[in-house]
Amino acid sequence: MLRIFKDELLNPKNFVVTLELVPGRESKGRNIDTLKGIARDAFADGRVSAVSITDNPGGNPSLSPDVLGSEIFECGLDVIVHFTCRDLNRVGMESRALQLARMGMKNILALTGDYSGKGFGGQGKPVFDFDSVILTAMLQQLNHRLYASGDPDGFFTGCAVSPFKTTEAETHSQYRKLDKKLMAGACFVITQLGYDVEKFRELITYLTYRGENPAVMASVYLLSPRSARAMNRSRVPGAYIGDDLFNRVIKEWGDMHTGLKYSIDRAARLGVMLKKMGYRGIHIGGIHRSFNTVAAILDRMDALEKDKWEPGVTEFASETSGGFYLYNPPAHQAEKSRFLDRVKENVTEHIPHAMLKKAHALFFEKSNTLAPFYRKAAQVMDKNNRARWVKLLLEDPVKKPLLSCQSCGDCAIQHLAFLCPESSCPKHIRNGACGGSRNGFCEVNTDKECVWVRAYKRLDHCQKAHTLAKDFVPPRMWELNKTSSWINFHLGRDHQKKK
Numbered sequence: 262m263l264r265i266f267k268d269e270l271l272n273p274k275n276f277v278v279t280l281e282l283v284p285g286r287e288s289k290g291r292n293i294d295t296l297k298g299i300a301r302d303a304f305a306d307g308r309v310s311a312v313s314i315t316d317n318p319g320g321n322p323s324l325s326p327d328v329l330g331s332e333i334f335e336c337g338l339d340v341i342v343h344f345t346c347r348d349l350n351r352v353g354m355e356s357r358a359l360q361l362a363r364m365g366m367k368n369i370l371a372l373t374g375d376y377s378g379k380g381f382g383g384q385g386k387p388v389f390d391f392d393s394v395i396l397t398a399m400l401q402q403l404n405h406r407l408y409a410s411g412d413p414d415g416f417f418t419g420c421a422v423s424p425f426k427t428t429e430a431e432t433h434s435q436y437r438k439l440d441k442k443l444m445a446g447a448c449f450v451i452t453q454l455g456y457d458v459e460k461f462r463e464l465i466t467y468l469t470y471r472g473e474n475p476a477v478m479a480s481v482y483l484l485s486p487r488s489a490r491a492m493n494r495s496r497v498p499g500a501y502i503g504d505d506l507f508n509r510v511i512k513e514w515g516d517m518h519t520g521l522k523y524s525i526d527r528a529a530r531l532g533v534m535l536k537k538m539g540y541r542g543i544h545i546g547g548i549h550r551s552f553n554t555v556a557a558i559l560d561r562m563d564a565l566e567k568d569k570w571e572p573g574v575t576e577f578a579s580e581t582s583g584g585f586y587l588y589n590p591p592a593h594q595a596e597k598s599r600f601l602d603r604v605k606e607n608v609t610e611h612i613p614h615a616m617l618k619k620a621h622a623l624f625f626e627k628s629n630t631l632a633p634f635y636r637k638a639a640q641v642m643d644k645n646n647r648a649r650w651v652k653l654l655l656e657d658p659v660k661k662p663l664l665s666c667q668s669c670g671d672c673a674i675q676h677l678a679f680l681c682p683e684s685s686c687p688k689h690i691r692n693g694a695c696g697g698s699r700n701g702f703c704e705v706n707t708d709k710e711c712v713w714v715r716a717y718k719r720l721d722h723c724q725k726a727h728t729l730a731k732d733f734v735p736p737r738m739w740e741l742n743k744t745s746s747w748i749n750f751h752l753g754r755d756h757q758k759k760k
Contacts, residue, residue: 264304266311266339266368267417270449270476270541277478277542279341280312280555284324293324295550297332302552304338308559313341313370313544319497320347320378320385327357331364340366341419345374347688350390351399351736358403358416367416370451371396371442373688373695375498376705387687393420394441394692395736401446420447423499423696424464425455427584430717431698436467436587437730438693445733449476451544453696454492454500458534458577463587465539476541481528483547483554486514498697498704525554529561534572536562606718613663614719617679625675625750632751639751652745670741671755676734678716683737685712691734 270277280303285292303309312333314326330340342361349357361367373393377385391399397418404415420442426432439450452464461479468477482488484502492500493507502510514520532543548555624635642648652668660666664674665684673691674681682691687705694713697704701714713729720726735756741749749755 263337264310264339266341267448269310270478273541275541276536277310277476278308278559279478279542279544280309280548281315281480281544281546282312282329283315283318283549284326284329286321286323288324293329296329297336299548299552299555300333300338301336303555304336306552306556309338309555310542311339311341311368313343316343316345316372316374317348317378318375320375320387322378322380322385327361327364327366330366334364334366339368341368341370342366343370343372344396345372346389346391346393346396347374347377347387348385350388354391354396355399355403358400362403362407362412362416367414368419369400369416370419370421371400371447372421373690375697376687389688389690391736392688392690392692392695394438394445394733397442397445397447398733417449418447419449419451421451421453421499421696422464423453423455424460425453425457425499425501426460426698428701428714429585430714430721431694431701431711432585432587433726433729434694434711434713434717435696440471440473441692441730441733443473443475447475449478449541451478452480454480454482454497454502454546456502456506456531456577458531458538458572459586461535461540462538466588478542478544479531479535479540481532481535481543481545481558483524483528483545483558484510485520485524485547486511488547495699495707499695501699521554525557525561528558529565530570530572531577532558532562533565533570534577536566610715610719611722614679614722617663617674621675621679625747636751639748643748643752648745648748651748656745656747668743668746669737670744670746670749671738672746672750673734673737673756676730676732677712678719678729680712680716680719682712685715689737691737693730 266277266279269275280299282296282299284296287293300312303312314330315323316326317323326342330342334340344354344357346354361369371393373389377387379385397420400416400418407415420439422439423435424432426435452461455461465477468475489502489507489510491497492502493504495501510520510524513523528545535543545555545558623629626632642651657666657668664681666681667683669683676691683689687703688695690713694711695704698711698714699707701710703709703711717726717729720729738754738756741755746755750757
């Protein structure tokens with residue numbers, strides 16, 4: 262009998278276990294047979310509510326989660342499909358969503374996705390027409406259409422969050438983005454990978470403080486030397502383990518059987534801690550060969566609970582040493598920046614921010630007393646085909662040097678502390694930071710600060726940090742590409758027209 266993931270997760274009496282499967286580049290063969298065998302064994306075991314299937318992990322091509330998920334779904338085990346925004350535009354994403362609805366697979370983990378990796382002939386073109394917030398909103402709108410067509414079940418949409426951030430700006434950016442995902446309709450949350458128990462507690466505390474009560478699951482990963490090395494060296498976006506734990510894992514795996522035993526015990530202990538902390542379940546990853554390892558983790562958790570095991574003081578101690586914590590921050594994190602750094606930040610961030618904010622208030626506020634005049638002037642220029650000259654002679658000379666403007670025609674800088682999401686973010690995200698940054702730096706351009714970190718610093722400088730990612734920003738209007746955003750704004754053509 263099919264176990265319904267949604268029903269089990271929404272029952273507060275349950276502690277739900279799900280399992281992540283990672284398809285390879287083959288359409289059939291040993292890898293696929295192994296994954297299907299793990300799923301069959303999970304169903305037979307009865308303690309796993311669903312399996313989730315990744316969508317081209319790392320941005321590299323792999324078997325579609327849709328087709329593998331449908332085969333597992335037919336075996337009786339419920340499926341959570343990872344749905345990323347990296348590879349499809351909005352038309353393709355809506356079509357894929359309708360396909361999944363037709364196939365009966367409506368548990369969706371809505372993700373912005375990793376940056377594009379390599380496929381046939383080289384690196385793939387990243388699409389990122391949507392981000393995870395907009396994708397979640399789209400799935401909620403599709404639900405209304407599904408209900409209207411007579412389908413009693415809509416999409417059960419979840420989201421990811423990465424609480425394991427080391428800087429104040431990253432931490433606040435992650436939680437602001439989470440707020441927007443929940444407002445857009447996300448019903449459950451799965452954390453990224455990490456081993457700092459205080460960061461796990463921070464997430465639960467934040468949601469309680471905000472009065473939000475989504476079902477939250479924590480990722481628990483079976484660490485091997487290979488996976489630990491990849492996470493320690495930032496090869497898995499958003500996932501991190503510190504040097505101490507990495508060195509411990511390498512030492513434990515000097516003998517394979519001993520290493521596996523330690524990894525199982527570590528995963529089980531973390532699972533028990535998270536259950537006591539109030540998490541609704543755990544999402545187990547790092548299982549590639551056999552369900553027996555999952556069974557061993559769950560058996561060990563049962564034994565620890567029967568023994569009434571309590572974690573020690575040093576159990577899963579801080580993996581983000583010296584990092585920022587939202588609650589009860591350690592004294593050492595209030596370090597003062599150097600004088601030259603403050604001067605540089607003023608020149609590159611705060612002064613341009615103040616200038617652009619002043620210009621925006623003067624020329625681009627609909628409540629401005631001169632707004633009717635600007636609108637009339639825009640109408641005259643547009644009617645006489647002079648809008649392109651406004652763009653070439655006035656708009657481009659200002660915006661290109663200051664913002665590296667990409668001429669999208671649907672400007673969103675006012676949502677990002679007057680930074681451009683098109684030129685400054687490789688994923689073109691308009692609704693908050695992705696989870697891939699490390700120590701404040703971009704997942705893709707690792708020598709540059711994340712644009713959302715820069716935005717937080719700008720806003721925090723003028724006591725406006727609470728406004729970060731406040732608005733839901735609709736997707737970019739591609740029909741306005743290469744046109745004047747100034748004219749489009751005053752004529753009510755861009756995404757702000759509804760305001």
